[in-house]
Amino acid sequence: MHKVLVLGGSGLVGKAIITELNKCKEFETYATYFQIPIPLNQNRIVKLNIEGLDNINSxxxxxxxxxxxxxxxxxxxxxxxxHTKIAExxxxxxxxxxxxxxxxxxxxDLTxxxxxxxxxxxxxxxxxxxIDCEKRITGILxxxxxxxxxPQVWGKDSPRMKELLKSLTNNEKVIIYPKLILNTITDVVIAKKVSYIIQHNLKGIFHLAADDIISYKDLYNELIMGLGFNNADMEENFEEEGYFAILSKRNNEFPEQLGLTNKSVITYLIN
Incomplete structure (x- = not known):
């Protein structure tokens, strides 16, 4: 049994990781929160306020x-x-x-x-x-x-999804960036990949993202149409442009069922 501590367990990604790790008998999962409760055994959650770092050692x-x-x-x-204290x-x-x-x-560099x-x-x-955190952590450990x-993280209950649905429901303007290329991932797939990485002791840097890229305009058009808002008020903004995207050279290290496309992210969100 390995003790795992999830810092930020009340956030979108943290909650998904806790849910996934709880499926594995080899993990005894603990988590920190700041204000929002965590769906976890009360004996395994602890409040952490990073504004006062005295309790991290405890x-x-x-x-x-x-x-x-x-x-x-x-x-x-x-x-x-x-993070320096944790690494040490x-x-x-x-x-x-x-x-x-x-x-x-x-x-x-968005080229x-x-x-x-x-x-x-x-x-x-x-x-x-x-970048500073990455360097500090790897320098110690x-x-x-x-x-x-x-990349851009989505979930059915994510702040990003809630904000979009609120705007659509209230007939508010949705800003679209036609010249911006990006990719996405869901909280659920992040959690499954993190669990796999830990269980197989994979090392180094991972870009946990969809296997492809998509234009911001296509992503939001397909998502909004899929949600049933055919007459949404969308305004195009051409100021943001380029590739705000990461891709991975390590996808072959994961099982095929953990593969992901931006299209499958959209399908997951609208169903």
Missing amino acids: ILNTIEPEIIISCLRGNYDKQLIL YLKKSSGRLYFCSTTNVFDN KPHYEDYLPSSCTEYGKFK HDNACILRL
């Missing part, structure tokens, strides 16, 4: 996790300190850290999609913060740090 020493999955959000400086804790016991990163680590072996370069505070970069 959490680690009490639970003694062998594996930590970070889906945290919040203040960048505090997160960097917290895991180093003592050869534990593993799985860190959720982002497409934004490549947002300084092409990016793969795992491309050098990150960001022009945004968010992207630079994630080396092969025991696994970087999980994510």
